[in-house]
Amino acid sequence: MQTGFDNNKYLQKQTEQIKKRIERFGDKLYLEFGGKMFDDFHAARVLPGFAADGKIRLLCEFKDICEILFCINATDIEKNKIRADLGLTYDLELLRLIDSMRELDLKIDNVVITQYNGQTAVDKFRNKLERRGIHTYLHYPIKGYPTNVDLVVSDDGYGKNEFVPTTRPLVVVTAPGPCSGKMATCLSQLYHENKRGVKAGYAKFETFPIWNIPLKHPVNLAYEAATADLNDVNMIDPYHLESYGELTVNYNRDIEVFPVVKTILNKILGEDVYKSPTDMGVNMAGYAIADNDKVCKAANEEIIRRYYRIKADYVQGLVDNDTVDKISIIMQQAGLMPEDRSVVKAALDKRKQSGKQAIAIQLQDGTMVTGRDTDLMVASASCVLNALKKLANMPDELLLISPEVLTPIIALKESLNGKKDLVLDIDEILIALSICAATDENAAKALSQIDKLKNLEAHSTTILPTNDEQILKKIGLNLTVEPCFATNFLYNGN
Numbered sequence: 229m230q231t232g233f234d235n236n237k238y239l240q241k242q243t244e245q246i247k248k249r250i251e252r253f254g255d256k257l258y259l260e261f262g263g264k265m266f267d268d269f270h271a272a273r274v275l276p277g278f279a280a281d282g283k284i285r286l287l288c289e290f291k292d293i294c295e296i297l298f299c300i301n302a303t304d305i306e307k308n309k310i311r312a313d314l315g316l317t318y319d320l321e322l323l324r325l326i327d328s329m330r331e332l333d334l335k336i337d338n339v340v341i342t343q344y345n346g347q348t349a350v351d352k353f354r355n356k357l358e359r360r361g362i363h364t365y366l367h368y369p370i371k372g373y374p375t376n377v378d379l380v381v382s383d384d385g386y387g388k389n390e391f392v393p394t395t396r397p398l399v400v401v402t403a404p405g406p407c408s409g410k411m412a413t414c415l416s417q418l419y420h421e422n423k424r425g426v427k428a429g430y431a432k433f434e435t436f437p438i439w440n441i442p443l444k445h446p447v448n449l450a451y452e453a454a455t456a457d458l459n460d461v462n463m464i465d466p467y468h469l470e471s472y473g474e475l476t477v478n479y480n481r482d483i484e485v486f487p488v489v490k491t492i493l494n495k496i497l498g499e500d501v502y503k504s505p506t507d508m509g510v511n512m513a514g515y516a517i518a519d520n521d522k523v524c525k526a527a528n529e530e531i532i533r534r535y536y537r538i539k540a541d542y543v544q545g546l547v548d549n550d551t552v553d554k555i556s557i558i559m560q561q562a563g564l565m566p567e568d569r570s571v572v573k574a575a576l577d578k579r580k581q582s583g584k585q586a587i588a589i590q591l592q593d594g595t596m597v598t599g600r601d602t603d604l605m606v607a608s609a610s611c612v613l614n615a616l617k618k619l620a621n622m623p624d625e626l627l628l629i630s631p632e633v634l635t636p637i638i639a640l641k642e643s644l645n646g647k648k649d650l651v652l653d654i655d656e657i658l659i660a661l662s663i664c665a666a667t668d669e670n671a672a673k674a675l676s677q678i679d680k681l682k683n684l685e686a687h688s689t690t691i692l693p694t695n696d697e698q699i700l701k702k703i704g705l706n707l708t709v710e711p712c713f714a715t716n717f718l719y720n721g722n
Contacts, residue, residue, distance in 0.1 A: 231276055231277035231518070231519070232276045232517065232519040232522030232523040232526065233276060233277035233278045233513075233516055233517055233523060234516045234518045235277055235278055235279045235516070237515070237516045237518075238278070238512060239282060239285065239286050239289075241512035241515055242286055242433075242511075243286060243289055243290075245510045245512055246259065246286075246290070246398070246431075246433075246510055249429065249431045250293075250397055250398055252429060253428060253429025254427035254428075254429075255397065255421075255426050255427040256394070256396075256397050256398075256421065256426060256428040256429070257397065257399070257428070257429050257430070258399050258401055258417055258418060258428060258429070258430050258431075259398060259399065259400050259431050259432075259433055259510070260401050260402075260410045260411055260414050260431070260433065261283070261400050261401060261410070261433045262433060262434040263283070263434065264283075265284050265325060265329075265402060266280070266281050266284050266325070266328055267280050267281070267314075268280050268281075268282070268283060268435070270436075270450075270454055270530070271435050271436070271513075273526060273529075273530050273533075273683075274446075274447050274450045274451075274523070274527040274530045275447065275513065275516075275523060276522060276523065276526045278513075283433075284332065287334060287400060288332055288334070290398055291332075291333060291334060291335075293397050293398050294334070294335065294396055294398040294399075294400060295334075295335040295337070295394055295395065295398070295399055295400070296334055296335065296336040296399075296400050297339075297340065297392060297399055297400065297401045297413070297417075298322055298325070298336070298338070298339045298340070298401075298403060298404075299339070299340040299341070299342050299367075299401060299402075299403050299408050299409050299410055299413045300319065300322050300339065300340075300341060300342070300404060301318075301407065301408045301409055302342065302344045302345065302347050302350045303343055303347075304318045304405070304407075305318065305319050305341075305347065305349055305350050305353050306350060309405070311404065311405050315694065315698055318404045318405050318408075319353050321404035321405070322403075322404045325402075325404060326362065335396065337362065338362070338363045338364070338365060338392050338393075338394075339357055339362055339363070339364050339365070340364075340365050340367055340392060340413050341353075341354065341365070341367065342367045342408065342409030343367070343368070343369055343409065344366040344367060344368055345368070345369060363392075365389075365390040365392045367389040367390070367412065367413065367416060368388055370386075373385075373412075374412075374485060374488045374489070374492065375488055377488065377491050377492055377495060381419060381492055381495040381496060386416040386419035387419065387423075389420075391417070394417075399417070400433075401413050401414050406455075406458060411432075411489070414430050415430065415489070415492055415493070415496070418430055418493070418496050418497070419496050422496050429497075429501065430493065430508070431509070431510050432482075432508050432509045432510065433509075433510050433511070434509050434511050435511060436454075436513075437451050437452075437477045437478065437479055438477065438511065438513050438514045439465070439476045439477050439478060439506050439509060439511055439514065440476060440514040440515070441477070441517070442477075443462055443463070443464060443477050444561060445527075446523075446524045446528050446531065447523060447524075447527045448462050448477055449462075449527070449531055449558055449561060449562050450527040450531050450534070451479075452558055453530070453531045453535070453555055453558050454530075454534055456538060456547075456551050456554045456555050457538075457541075457547050457551045459480075460479050460480060460481065461479060461480040462477055462478070462479050463478060463479065463480055464476070464477065465478040465483060465504050465505055466483070467483070467486060467504035467505065467506075468503070468505075468506040468507070472504075476504075476506045478504075478505045478509075482505040482508075486504070486508075489505075490502065528568070529569070529685070529706075531558060531559060531562050531564055532559070532564055532566060532569045532708075533569075533706060533708050534555060534558075535555050535556075535558075535559055535566060536566070536569075536708035536709060536710075536711070537708065538552055538555045539555075539711035540709050540710075543691070543711045543712065543713070544691065569685070569687065569708065570590065570685075571589070571590045571596065571685045571686060571687045571708075572588075572687045572708070574588035574590070574596040574598060575587055575588035575687040575688065575689050575710075576689060576710075578598040578600060578689075579600070582600045584600040584601040584602075584607070585688070585689050585690045586598055586599065586601075586607050586611075586688075587600075587608050587611040587687065587688045587689070588686065588687050589611055589615045589681070589705065590685045591618065592680070595618065597611060597614050597615040598611060598614070599611025599612070599613070599614050601651070603649075603651065604634070604651060604652060605651055605652045605653075605654075605657050606651055606652070606653055606654060606696060607688065607689075608654045608688065608692060608699075609653065609654040609656075609657035611686075612654060612657075612658070612681070612703070613628060613629075613657065613661070613674070615677075615681060616628075616674040616675065616677045616678065616681075617674055619677035619681075620670075620673045620674045620676075620677050622670065622673070622674065626670060628661060628664065628668075628670060628671050628674050629657070629660045629661055629671065630664055630668070633660050633664055637656055637660060638650065638652065653693070653695060654696050654699045654700070655695065655699050658699070661674065661675055662675060678703065679704075681703050681704055681705055683704055684704075684705055685705075685706050685708075686705040686708070687707070687709070687710075688707065688708070688710065689709075689710050689712075690710060690712055690713060691709050691711070691712065691713055691714070692709060697709075
């Protein structure tokens, strides 16, 4: 992937701005952290050069003065809401994030459970956290929130929420996913801090939309595409325009709620600290775009990827028709067509030629590598093997995996499933390749190329089983699929 974004410049400017916000408020800053902390692959794709773990690197710069406060919505726990990109429920993702941050020596002692209403599943999760040394605090639904400001900013509103004792000047409030109550947690804490005589402030750390690039810039359109199911819409910030005469971009939810947030902050702090939602944000990403053409190209590719993702989600019943309509409009606004994704044609051509389901991978030099379903393995496995051979300059007909290794794997799989003629999935093929690599030079050479598949484009002519899709994502491929199923069976137990 060609670099179009200066990550070092971004981290430097972002660090400087956070320090200024801490100084501005005196004793403490509650910094709402939006987006993904460790694996912001969306940002890395649309801003080539952006480090997917850049946010956590930045936090490590504040390690001595910072603590992390997680919040999670009780309803998400109760409904087992899943983070689609990782296939983890929000509660498990929270545990994963806590472990990962503690490994970096970041201070994490507390979790806020928002919108608590006595849910049994939440009580069990809370017990699990408490018994592992994580303190939990409950925040409750507030009638008429957030517009009933007099109730919200009172002992019967924020005052009913349990106060989280914090000890450091920078408190980063984050969550395992969107709509977890990050802003409400920050404002509730401000209310309690103010009652205790502590001078505390609030700001937002967001990457998208980028406020100082055009409204319909491909990067901002890619953000709309990524949040199409949330009904987020990028807009010109009218409050910033009125106050400063400057066109800036924000998104609808922050703009719609700003008058209320401004009033709440004024009621808590006794002054208007921000004139616009753009003022609240700490986002220096726009200043670090080094090559706009490369960034636009990358963002347009992401929009098409999101288009295919939503079309596939629709046939699986995961999104509604309005979401499909929205991504179609975004494609039109960006002037894009599905066939602009070159790897799609290669996959469809392979399916037409072979009569089998197929996958195509586009290598860094533009070369297309394809694979199809065979009697032995699924298309994703054959395509990855073909790509590894191509990268290692090996002939296509070379066998990388010994039949002596494959035969017992197939026999075991058939025995466990009680079926004959089962084909091997991609994870099984990769395990077999790694076994052969211990004694076979060619297998070892091919396997050593696997890191070169990261950030390459791939397309499948069918929706893949969840396990195969997750493996391809772990390899680092930017995968899209045709919105259709491989068979008419409603259940696939393999």
